[in-house]
Amino acid sequence: PTAYTWVLNLIVNMFLSPxxxxxxxxxxxxxxxxxxxxxxxxxxxxxxxxEFEPLSTTALILEDRPPNLPAKSVExxxxxxxxxxxxxAGARRRELKEAQxxxxxxxxxxxxxxxxxxxxxxxxxxxLPNWDCMRNTRRVxxxxxxxxxxxxxxxxxxLAIGNELNITPELFEIFLSRAKERWKSFSETxxxxxxxxxxxxxxxxxxxxxxxxxxxxxxxxxxxxxxxxGPYHDLLRSVLGAYTCYRPDVGYVQGMSFIAAVLILNLEExxxxxxxxxxxxxxxxxxxxxxxxxxxxxxxxxxxxxxEENLPRLFNHFQINNLTPDLYLIDWIFTxxxxxxxxxxxxxxWDVFCRDGEECLFRTGLGILRLYQEVLLQMDFIxxxxxxxxxxxxxAADNLFxxxxxxxxxxxxxxxxxxxxxxxxxxxxxxxxxxx
Amino acid sequence: xxxxxxxNFVFKVVLIGESGVGKSNLLSRFTKNEFNHDSRTTIGxxxxxxxxxxxxxxxxxxxxxxxGLERYRxxxxxxxxxxxxxxxxxxxxxHLTYESxxxxxxxxxxxxxxxxxxxxxxxxxDLGSERSVPTEDAKDFAEKNGLLFLETSALESTNVETAFQxxxxxxxxxxSSKEVTRGSISAVSLSSPVPRAAGDPEEKKPCCRNx
Numbered sequence: 007p008t009a010y011t012w013v014l015n016l017i018v019n020m021f022l023s024p025x026x027x028x029x030x031x032x033x034x035x036x037x038x039x040x041x042x043x044x045x046x047x048x049x050x051x052x053x054x055x056x057e058f059e060p061l062s063t064t065a066l067i068l069e070d071r072p073p074n075l076p077a078k079s080v081e082x083x084x085x086x087x088x089x090x091x092x093x094x095a096g097a098r099r100r101e102l103k104e105a106q107x108x109x110x111x112x113x114x115x116x117x118x119x120x121x122x123x124x125x126x127x128x129x130x131x132x133x134l135p136n137w138d139c140m141r142n143t144r145r146v147x148x149x150x151x152x153x154x155x156x157x158x159x160x161x162x163x164x165l166a167i168g169n170e171l172n173i174t175p176e177l178f179e180i181f182l183s184r185a186k187e188r189w190k191s192f193s194e195t196x197x198x199x200x201x202x203x204x205x206x207x208x209x210x211x212x213x214x215x216x217x218x219x220x221x222x223x224x225x226x227x228x229x230x231x232x233x234x235x236g237p238y239h240d241l242l243r244s245v246l247g248a249y250t251c252y253r254p255d256v257g258y259v260q261g262m263s264f265i266a267a268v269l270i271l272n273l274e275e276x277x278x279x280x281x282x283x284x285x286x287x288x289x290x291x292x293x294x295x296x297x298x299x300x301x302x303x304x305x306x307x308x309x310x311x312x313x314e315e316n317l318p319r320l321f322n323h324f325q326i327n328n329l330t331p332d333l334y335l336i337d338w339i340f341t342x343x344x345x346x347x348x349x350x351x352x353x354x355x356w357d358v359f360c361r362d363g364e365e366c367l368f369r370t371g372l373g374i375l376r377l378y379q380e381v382l383l384q385m386d387f388i389x390x391x392x393x394x395x396x397x398x399x400x401x402a403a404d405n406l407f408x409x410x411x412x413x414x415x416x417x418x419x420x421x422x423x424x425x426x427x428x429x430x431x432x433x434x435x436x437x438x439x440x441x442x
Numbered sequence: 443x444x445x446x447x448x449x450n451f452v453f454k455v456v457l458i459g460e461s462g463v464g465k466s467n468l469l470s471r472f473t474k475n476e477f478n479h480d481s482r483t484t485i486g487x488x489x490x491x492x493x494x495x496x497x498x499x500x501x502x503x504x505x506x507x508x509x510g511l512e513r514y515r516x517x518x519x520x521x522x523x524x525x526x527x528x529x530x531x532x533x534x535x536x537h538l539t540y541e542s543x544x545x546x547x548x549x550x551x552x553x554x555x556x557x558x559x560x561x562x563x564x565x566x567x568d569l570g571s572e573r574s575v576p577t578e579d580a581k582d583f584a585e586k587n588g589l590l591f592l593e594t595s596a597l598e599s600t601n602v603e604t605a606f607q608x609x610x611x612x613x614x615x616x617x618s619s620k621e622v623t624r625g626s627i628s629a630v631s632l633s634s635p636v637p638r639a640a641g642d643p644e645e646k647k648p649c650c651r652n653x
Contacts, residue, residue, distance in 0.1 A: 119545065122515075126552060156518035157553050229517065230487050237489050237506065238520070271520040349516040 126155040134158065137165055150361050153354045153403070160272035166360035167281050175276035178248055185247030188215060214257040218246045221263040226349070232267055241270055245279050252283060259295045261340030262286070268344045268356065290364035294339055305339075306331045308426045309368045315417045316372050320379050327387040331371075334394035338371055346395075351403045358410075365415055365422040373410030377401070449493055449502040453613050454524050455606070456554075457507040458546050459531035460539040464565040467596035468531065469507045472606050477597055487517065494610065501610055522553035526617075527560075527609045532580075534564040534593065535572040540580065547587065559612045561590035563605055568595040 133140050140146050154162050225232045232242050245266045250258045269278040293301035309331050314321045344352040359366045415422045457465040470476045473490040488507040532539040562584040584591035594601040
C-alpha cells in the first residue's frame with residue numbers, strides 16, 4: 007500500500023505542478039482544437055511529455071504497475087482514469103477562466119488607452135491653444151474631471167497653477183547654484199567641527215538641507231525613480247534644494263518631497279520648480295507648510311462643518327471615538343494625497359485640485375470617508391486611525407470619484423470659501439484681541 | 443553606476459512592449475551581461491546605464507525599463523520624456539505580443555519626440571521551435587513604419603549587443619548630422635546625471651558634472 011500511495015502522490019503532484027498544466031493545455035490547444043474527446047487529449051499530452059519529461063506522468067497513471075507490484079484492479083484503474091480526467095478538466099477550466107480574465111483586462115486597457123488618446127487630441131487642438139477662454143467652459147471642466155491625459159498633464163497643471171511669483175528659469179538657476187554651494191560647504195564642514203559662529207538661522211537651513219537627503223530616499227521608493235542612482239534623484243534634490251534657498255523662511259518641510267516628485271514626473275526641471283514654488287504659495291499650502299497651527303485648526307474646523315453636513319452618522323461615530331481630523335488630514339493635505347492614495351488616483355485628485363483649488367482637497371477627504379464609511383463605522387479609534395493613515399492600495403479611481411461627486415460642498419447655503427472666510431474673520435479678531 | 447566616467451553624450455533609451463517579452467533580461471544582458479531565469483515582474487522603473495565606445499566617442503546609454511506603464515499612468519510622461527531611442531520588444535513565440543506592437547508604437551509617438559529612433563525587437567529566438575511570428579512579417583512591418591529591426595535572444599546573448607549598438611549609432615548619426623533640428627532631439631541627455639549638457643550636441647567636457 008505504501009508503494010501505491012507513493013505512485014499516486016507522484017502522479018497527483020506532477021499533474022498539479024503549474025508547468026505541467028500550462029504546458030499541457032497549450033499543447034492541447036495547438037494540436038487538438040476545442041472540445042475534443044478525452045482520448046485524443048491523452049495521446050497529445052503523452053507525446054509531448056515523453057519529449058520533455060523522462061519521468062512521464064501520463065504514462066504512469068495510464069499504464070499498469072511494474073510487475074513487482076500487484077496489478078491494478080479494474081475499479082482502481084477506472085478510478086485513476088476518472089481522477090485524471092477530473093484534473094485535466096480542472097486545469098482546462100482554470101486556463102479558460104484565466105484567458106477570459108486576461109481578455110477582459112486587455113479590453114479594458116484598450117478602451118482606456120483610446121479614451122486617453124481622444125482626450126489628448128481635444129486638449130492639444132482645442133483647449134490648450136485657447137486656454138484663457140476655454141478653461142472655465144462646462145465642456146472643458148467635464149473633460150478635466152475625467153482625468154488629464156499624461157501627455158498634457160504637466161502643461162495643464164502649470165497653466166492652472168500659474169506663476170504669480172513671476173519666477174523665471176534663470177531665477178531657479180540662481181537658487182540652485184546657491185543650494186549646491188551650500189551642500190558643498192556643508193559636506194566639507196560636517197567632517198570637521200561644526201562652525202560655532204553660524205547663526206541659528208543658518209543651522210536651521212543646513213539641517214533642512216540635510217533632511218532633504220533623508221527624505222528623497224523615502225519618496226515613492228517602489229518606483230525606483232528618485233532613490234540614489236535612480237534617474238530623477240538629482241532632479242528632486244535640485245528642486246527641493248533650490249526652494250529651500252528661495253524660501254529660507256519656510257525651508258524644507260517633510261511632505262514637500264512628494265509634491266516635488268509628482269511635479270517632476272510631469273514637468274521639466276525649471277517648470278517643476280516654478281509650479282512647486284507657486285503651488286506652495288497658495289494660502290492653504292502656506293498655512294500647512296509653515297505649520298501655522300491656528301490657520302490649520304481653522305481648516306480642520308471648516309472641514310468638520312462639511313463632514314457633519316455630508317456624513318452625519320460617521321461624523322457622530324468619529325466624535326464618540328474622539329477621532330479628530332488632524333490625525334488623518336495632516337498627512338493627506340501635506341502631500342496632496344500623493345503618499346496616501348495610489349499614484350494614478352492621486353494624480354487625478356491633483357487634476358481636480360488644479361481646477362477647483364483647495365476646496366477639492368477637503369472634498370476629496372470627505373470622498374474617502376464616504377467611500378469607506380461602512381467599514382469605518384465598524385471600527386474603534388485605533389483601527390480607524392490606522393485605516394485612514396494606510397488606505398487600501400487597491401482603491402479604484404472611479405469609486406472614489408463617484409464618492410467625491412456625491413459630496414456637496416454646501417453648508418447652510420454657504421460654500422467652502424464662505425465657511426473658511428467666516429473662520430478667518432473671527433480668527434483675525436481673536437488675534438488682534440490676543441495681541442493687545 | 444559609472445557616474446564618474448567621462449563621456450561625450452548621454453542617450454536615453456526606453457524599453458517598451460507587453461509584459462513577459464523579456465525587456466528586463468535584454469537590459470540586464472546589455473548592461474551587466476546577466477540573464478535571470480526567474481526574473482520578477484518589473485515594478486516601477488528599472489534603470490541601468492552602460493558606457494560604450496562608438497568610433498572615437500564615448501556614449502553613455504541610460505536605459506529605462508518598466509512594466510509599470512500599464513499599471514501607473516502617472517509615470518508615462520516621465521518615462522518617455524527626453525528619450526531619443528526605443529526598443530519595442532515582442533516575443534517571437536507569442537503572436538499576441540506582436541499584435542500589440544502597433545499600440546505601443548502609437549503610445550510612443552503620442553508621448554515621445556517624433557524623431558526618436560525606434561527598433562522593433564523580436565526576442566526569444568532561442569525558442570525557435572515555438573516561433574509564431576515569422577521574421578519576414580516583422581521585417582516588413584518595421585520597414586513600412588521606418589523602424590530598425592532585429593531578432594534577439596537575451597538568453598543566448600544573440601544580437602543583444604548589436605541591437606543596442608545599432609540604436610545608439612543611429613541616434614548619434616541623427617544628432618551629429620543635425621538632421622534633427624535643435625530643440626526637438628536636444629534632450630540628448632537627461633537632466634539627472636549631467637544637468638546642463640542637454641541642449642548641446644556639441645562635445646562636452648566631462649568635468650563639472652557633479653553637484
